[in-house]
Amino acid sequence: MEWLHELFKRSPEMALFLSLAVGYWIGKFKFGKFQLGGVAGSLLAAVVVSQVGVQIDNGVKAVLFALFIYAVGFESGPQFFSSLGKRSIKEIVLAAVMALTGLATVIVMAKLFSLDKGLAAGIAAGGLTQSAIIGTAGDAIAKLGLSADETTRLQGNVAIGYAVTYVFGSFGAIIVCVNILPRFMGRSIRDDAVAEEMRMQAGAAALGPDQQAAAPALVGRIYELTSDPKRSVADIENATPATTITIERVKRDGKFIEVGPDLRLAQGDIVLVVGRREAVVSSAPMLGRELDGVDGMELTMHKRDIVLARNEFDGKTIGRIRTETAGGARHGIFVTQISRMGRVLPMKDDTVVQAGDLVSIFGAEQDVKRVASRIGETIVPSSKTDFVYLGAGLVVGLLIGLLSVKLGDIPLTLGSGGGALLSGLLFGWYRARRQTFGALPAGAVQLLKDLGLAGFVVVVGLSSGLQAVQTIRELGLTIFGVGVVVTLVPMLITMVFGRYVLRYDNVANFAGALSGSRSANPAFGEVLDKAENAIPTVPFAITYALANVFLTLLGPLIVALV
Numbered sequence: 001m002e003w004l005h006e007l008f009k010r011s012p013e014m015a016l017f018l019s020l021a022v023g024y025w026i027g028k029f030k031f032g033k034f035q036l037g038g039v040a041g042s043l044l045a046a047v048v049v050s051q052v053g054v055q056i057d058n059g060v061k062a063v064l065f066a067l068f069i070y071a072v073g074f075e076s077g078p079q080f081f082s083s084l085g086k087r088s089i090k091e092i093v094l095a096a097v098m099a100l101t102g103l104a105t106v107i108v109m110a111k112l113f114s115l116d117k118g119l120a121a122g123i124a125a126g127g128l129t130q131s132a133i134i135g136t137a138g139d140a141i142a143k144l145g146l147s148a149d150e151t152t153r154l155q156g157n158v159a160i161g162y163a164v165t166y167v168f169g170s171f172g173a174i175i176v177c178v179n180i181l182p183r184f185m186g187r188s189i190r191d192d193a194v195a196e197e198m199r200m201q202a203g204a205a206a207l208g209p210d211q212q213a214a215a216p217a218l219v220g221r222i223y224e225l226t227s228d229p230k231r232s233v234a235d236i237e238n239a240t241p242a243t244t245i246t247i248e249r250v251k252r253d254g255k256f257i258e259v260g261p262d263l264r265l266a267q268g269d270i271v272l273v274v275g276r277r278e279a280v281v282s283s284a285p286m287l288g289r290e291l292d293g294v295d296g297m298e299l300t301m302h303k304r305d306i307v308l309a310r311n312e313f314d315g316k317t318i319g320r321i322r323t324e325t326a327g328g329a330r331h332g333i334f335v336t337q338i339s340r341m342g343r344v345l346p347m348k349d350d351t352v353v354q355a356g357d358l359v360s361i362f363g364a365e366q367d368v369k370r371v372a373s374r375i376g377e378t379i380v381p382s383s384k385t386d387f388v389y390l391g392a393g394l395v396v397g398l399l400i401g402l403l404s405v406k407l408g409d410i411p412l413t414l415g416s417g418g419g420a421l422l423s424g425l426l427f428g429w430y431r432a433r434r435q436t437f438g439a440l441p442a443g444a445v446q447l448l449k450d451l452g453l454a455g456f457v458v459v460v461g462l463s464s465g466l467q468a469v470q471t472i473r474e475l476g477l478t479i480f481g482v483g484v485v486v487t488l489v490p491m492l493i494t495m496v497f498g499r500y501v502l503r504y505d506n507v508a509n510f511a512g513a514l515s516g517s518r519s520a521n522p523a524f525g526e527v528l529d530k531a532e533n534a535i536p537t538v539p540f541a542i543t544y545a546l547a548n549v550f551l552t553l554l555g556p557l558i559v560a561l562v
Contacts, residue, residue: 004052012462015054019046019458038529042454043522046461047167051469054462061459065521066420068452070394071445072528073424076537078432081425090502091513091542097497098517098543099550101490102128103557109482110562117141118154120562121555122161123479127486129169130519130551134158137555144559165483167465170457172487173520177511177527181495185507193508193531218334218362220248220274222297225267226288234261236286245275245283246332248299248364256296272297274363276334302368303336307435308357309376319349332367336360356433377436389427389438397423421541453525491518512536516543519551 008015023042102124110120121137124130141154182188229236233247249272250257250265257263265271273280273287284290308314313321318338337360338345338353345351353359359375361368372378401419431438495514504510508531515524516539524544527536 008049008052008054012054012056015046015049015462016056016060016455016458019049019462020454022049023454023458038450038454038526043167043170043457043461046458047465047469050462050465053466056459056462058459058463061456061463062416064452064455064459066394066398066416066452067448068456068525069521070397070420070424071440071448071452072524072537073421073426073541074393074428074431074440075424075445075449075534076541077425077428077430081429088542090498090504091516091539092546093502094494094498094513095517095543095546095550098490098494098514098547099554101493102486102551103554103561105486105489106554106558107561109485110558113478113482115482115562116154116157117559117562118157119161119479121558122158122163123165123483123486124161124554124558125158126162126165126167127169127483128490128518128551128554129166129173129521130547130554131162133552133555133558134162137559140556140559161479161483164479165486167461168480168484169487170460170520170522172484173491173515173518173523174526176488176491176495177515177520177523178530180492181511181514182507184495185499185510187507189508189511189527189530189536190532192506193533193535196506196508196535197533215277217276218274218301218336219277219280220272220299220301221280221284222291222294223271223273223284223287224289224291225265225269225271228267229265229286231265232261233259233263233265236265236283237261239283239286245273245279246363248272248274248332249297251294251297270294270297272299274299274301274332274334299364301362302365303360303362304368304372305379305435306359306361306372306375307377307379308353308355308359310374311355313353313375314355315352317349318347318351318353321353333361333363333371336362358435379435382439383441383443384439385441385444386437386439389431390440393423393427394420396427397421421544425541449525449528453521457522457525508535509539513539513543516540516545517547519544519547 020042023045024038025041026045027038027041106120106124106127109115109123115123118137118141121133121141125133125137137158138155141158142151144151146154178189233250237244237246247259250259250263251270252266252268270291271287273283275283335347338347338351339358339360340354340356345353345357358379361371361375363371397420398416399419400422401416403419427438431440491514494517495510498504498510498514504513508527511527511531512524512535515521515527515536524536524540527540528534
């Protein structure tokens with residue numbers, strides 16, 4: 001083992017990446033329906049690796065966690081601010097119940113096992129994974145008027161209790177949120193996350209990057225006119241005003257002819273028709289025989305997202321815009337979606353659009369360019385990250401985390417994690433309103449979340465795993481067992497309360513809120529992994545912010561009541 005110690009001493013980052021690799025490999029194994037997952041597996045692997053002695057700079061942990069929590073906030077900023085209001089009451093109550101049951105559990109266990117103030121506070125800090133309790137409890141102990149030796153002993157016991165219980169505090173929260181809660185609710189996190197996403201997207205199916213509809217809404221078909229329609233292109237295109245079609249190309253006697261609204265079609269013409277499926281299908285009888293393919297009739301269509309920036313459309317209904325832009329203004333263009341702050345708007349005539357809405361249009365290249373210039377600013381697809389915006393957001397978040405407000409003698413602060421989360425929410429919200437800058441592609445967001453969280457828990461495991469195991473050997477399993485109770489009992493009580501009193505019925509939202517009310521970042525990471533979308537983030541963000549305050553206050557309360 002000495003050679004491993006020397007190896008990791010020379011290259012501690014090797015221990016970090018080894019723990020990640022082994023942890024995610026372990027996390028893939030299933031035991032019945034139970035699966036550790038990559039985050040919990042990485043934590044377990046890090047504790048094992050830590051036994052040879054590994055020193056990781058705490059700055060690494062701070063950087064990784066800041067990246068993770070900022071990315072989470074950035075992704076969910078638009079939904080977060082639109083969800084504030086009466087809907088947030090459940091999250092506020094849930095966070096308060098978690099803090100109160102946590103306090104009661106610690107006090108009861110301290111009385112049953114004759115724990116002193118220091119051990120009780122340390123177990124609360126580790127079992128509830130709220131490191132700030134160490135500071136608030138230590139300050140409270142210092143003000144008890146005890147001898148210097150006794151004060152030092154109790155403050156040392158805070159650290160011991162924290163070290164022994166923190167690892168299971170993280171691991172147990174994962175078990176409850178990812179394994180116990182879905183069984184308790186009788187549904188999976190993924191299924192409810194998809195259902196909630198569809199509800200938010202006005203019933204539109206949310207397709208993944210490797211998915212596409214089997215029957216797309218917009219289609220192209222080639223027809224040979226089997227009879228003389230005695231109609232112009234404009235007459236045929238507007239035969240069904242509610243759902244128009246577009247004739248993009250016409251081939252007559254083997255030659256292509258210029259398409260215009262006044263062009264009269266003749267028997268034998270071959271036409272390329274593009275439009276919504278229902279309009280194309282209903283127009284087929286007056287067109288004729290459908291062909292599989294004709295040389296030269298191929299046409300590449302383009303899809304572009306445009307930020308609505310022209311005042312002439314701001315505040316108007318979709319129906320009015322359709323009427324005012326009928327004919328040449330919107331010829332060949334199909335609006336596939338309108339979204340506001342990440343939420344899809346229903347494509348109804350009475351839906352009002354606003355400046356800043358994102359309009360997705362589909363059509364031939366020349367038509368897309370023409371209409372895009374009239375609507376607003378085109379979003380150019382890119383896989384590059386705007387590091388100016390990302391760096392500025394992180395700096396603002398870390399500055400917010402440095403702010404401190406005193407409640408009596410208790411300093412309250414969001415810390416770097418809370419500050420980065422709040423900044424991510426604000427910067428993500430502003431980016432959704434002004435989408436021409438501040439790009440953070442979905443792939444980059446996912447990498448920041450995955451690497452940030454998994455790396456964070458690995459550093460925690462490497463830093464405290466050896467001390468925790470040694471302390472358990474010295475003091476027995478009593479402290480560890482009490483920590484297990486302090487971790488699980490408040491979460492289970494809060495879970496039951498949330499289900500039957502607060503009436504949570506969506507597992508994804510509930511899991512996010514429950515993990516946030518315990519400031520359980522590893523558990524939240526696993527919840528996000530199971531959900532495969534950002535649905536759990538909004539309730540997590542609310543309860544996480546509250547938990548940073550409520551749980552921090554437990555330190556002096558435990559010192560006073562034990």
